[in-house]
Amino acid sequence: MAIEQYTENLTMKEMNCSIGKNDFGYVFPQGDVSKVDKIEKLLKQAGGKPKECDLDDYSKGxxxxxKPEFVITFDDDINTIIVVECKNSVKxxxxxxxxxxxGYAVDGALYYAKFLKQExxxxxxxxxxxxxxxxxxDTFYWQYRxxxxxxxxxxxxxxxxxxxxxxxxxxNKLQKAYSLDEIRTTAIDMHNYLREIKITEAxxxxxxxxxxxxxxxxxxxxxxxxxxxxxxxxxxIQNAIENVLKESDIKSSRINYIKQVFSTLQENTKFADIPLGHFKSITWxxxxxxLKIKPMMDYADSTVDALGVFYHEFIKYSGGDGSGLGIVLTPQHLTEFMCELANVNKNSRVVDICCGSGSFLVTAMSHMFKDANPDEVENIRKNGLYGVxxxxxxxxxxxxxxxxxxxGKSNIYKGGLF
Structure with a gap:
């Protein structure tokens, strides 16, 4: 396999799509876009990539x-396309x-884009x-003309x-299908990077x-x-946490506790020294x-507690006091089985007195929504689910x-089950 193909394979894997027809549209490899006359014409106008060419120079190469690595079209937005350029080396x-x-990925992607944006x-x-x-x-958006x-x-x-x-x-809000592999990889990476800068397990x-x-x-x-x-x-982050939690009727003492953790982290010099936008920085x-975890939690058809699974993977690799936390995630098949056994439906009220990350509540909410109309859904959100x-x-x-x-109200209470 040519070394650049590793990058191309990585791209297709991370994009969760394949060459040819996909449910969103079509992926064309290596400039093979003969099925789309307009794109074909523009790529011919661009010609082969020159060694040097300023961005404002539109003369043919x-x-x-x-021949970009990939051109991606959409069935429901025929006026927007994606063009992808890959290089095997970050250099x-x-x-x-x-x-x-x-010679360079960014330069090549923008070279293609400046011609394609004509249409x-x-x-x-x-x-x-x-x-x-x-x-x-790096990703760029070059609007039509x-x-x-x-x-x-x-x-x-x-x-x-x-x-x-x-x-x-x-x-708009992003959504993506649940992927245990992606959750696991992201959790392990984040855990290891936070350990490097001495963030405590708690x-x-x-x-x-x-x-x-x-x-x-x-x-x-x-x-x-x-x-x-x-x-x-x-x-x-602290201001946003306060805004969101106040709207959800969370007690001020709990809001202040969460904010205090971020106030402590703010003094972490190792974290502060990583430039914003760089790998492992706070913005990363x-x-x-x-872009990776929240879209799985927002996924409309998912009953999976993606955050709980993420955290389970996260602490599984903890050393020191992390190994003694005694936290065990309730498996998805058990939450599904218990909700079916209890015949959870739109008229149910569900209470979990030792709710952990909310696995049972997430699954129960999905069951309760199944036959509910919009008003019933709103009532379920506000009054149907409780956790301690x-x-x-x-x-x-x-x-x-x-x-x-x-x-609705986030009816989760801080306290012991007794």
């Missing part, structure tokens, strides 16, 4: 036509002047590296499913849940990527959770889980 990710399309809105994705742990990814592109900051160093690139451009789950809660504040989710300092990001964690949890970290995870699922 080499002979033949341009070949981007040149200083963005003027070497033949389309173009999402240009540049990917370098052969594994998720060492890859670099606009003079200049914009950079999609949130998609830095992350590969999305094609439909989610569209949703990100439109500012603070880790609250850090994860706090960010997921903050992402439910629309102002924070829209603006965090543009914040200019570590301190500003941490302060904005926010982006990973927003003593552990600080799990309590925070549980309220995050229910708030993200728009449960």
């Amino acid at each position: 080499g002979n033949g036509k341009a 070949k990710h981007q040149s200083e002047g963005l003027n070497k399309p033949n 389309y809105n173009v999402i240009a994705v540049a990917i370098s590296g052969t594994s998720t742990s060492n890859m670099k990814v 606009m003079e200049m592109y914009s950079k999609m900051i949130k998609a830095k160093d992350i590969i999305l499913e094609p439909k989610n690139y569209l949703e990100l451009v439109k500012g 603070h880790k789950p609250i850090f994860i849940a706090g960010i997921l809660i903050a992402l439910n504040d629309s102002d924070f989710s829209k603006t965090y990527a543009a914040l200019t300092s570590y301190k500003l990001v941490m302060q904005n 964690y926010i982006e990973q959770l927003e 949890e003593f552990d600080d970290g799990l309590y925070t995870l549980a309220i995050a889980n229910m708030i993200i699922r728009k449960d």
Whole structure:
């Protein structure tokens, strides 16, 4: 296998699609777009990638036509396409002047995009590296016939499913199917990176849940990527947590406890020293959770407690006091079995007096929604589900889980089952 094919295979795996027809549209490899006359014409106009070419130079490159790694079209948005350029080495990710399309991923992706944007809105994705742990990814949006592109900051160093690139451009909520492999990989990576900067076992789950809660504040989710300092990001997370939890009737003492954890983390000099937008920075964690884990929790057809599974994988690799936490995730097949055995339906009220991250409540909510009309759904969210949890970290995870699922009042109570 040619070394660059590893990057191409990684791209298809992370995008969760395959060459040819997919449920969202079509993936064309190596510029093989003869089925789409308009794209074919534009790639011929671009020609082969030249060694050097300024972005404002629209003269044809080499002979033949341009051959990007992938061109992706959509059935329900025929005016937008994705173009992908891959390089096997991160050293070949981007040149200083963005003027070497033949040698660098970013330069090549933008070279294709400047021709394709004459007829389309173009999402240009540049990917370098052969594994998720060492890859670099930059994504750009070049609107139809606009003079200049914009950079999609949130998609830095992350590969999305094609439909989610569209949703990100439109500012819509992302959704993706449950993937244990992706949850496990993300959890292990985050756990190891947080250990490197000496985040305590007790603070880790609250850090994860706090960010997921903050992402439910629309102002924070829209603006965090543009914040200019570590301190500003941490302060904005705390403000967003307070805004969201106050709306959910969470006691001020619990809000202050969660905020205090982030206030403590704010003083972590190792964390503060990682430049924003870089791998392992605070904004990297926010982006990973927003674009990888939260979309699984938002997935309409999922009864799976994705956050609970994520946390289970997260603590499984903990050393020290993490190994003695005694936290065991209730398996999905058991929560399903118990809800079926109890005949949980839209008229039920469900109480879990030792709710953990909320696995039973998540499954029960799905069963209760099945035959409910919109008014009944709203009543279930507000009055149908209750949980009690003593552990600080799990309590925070549980309220995050229910708030993200728009449960109305988040009827999760901090306390012992007796």
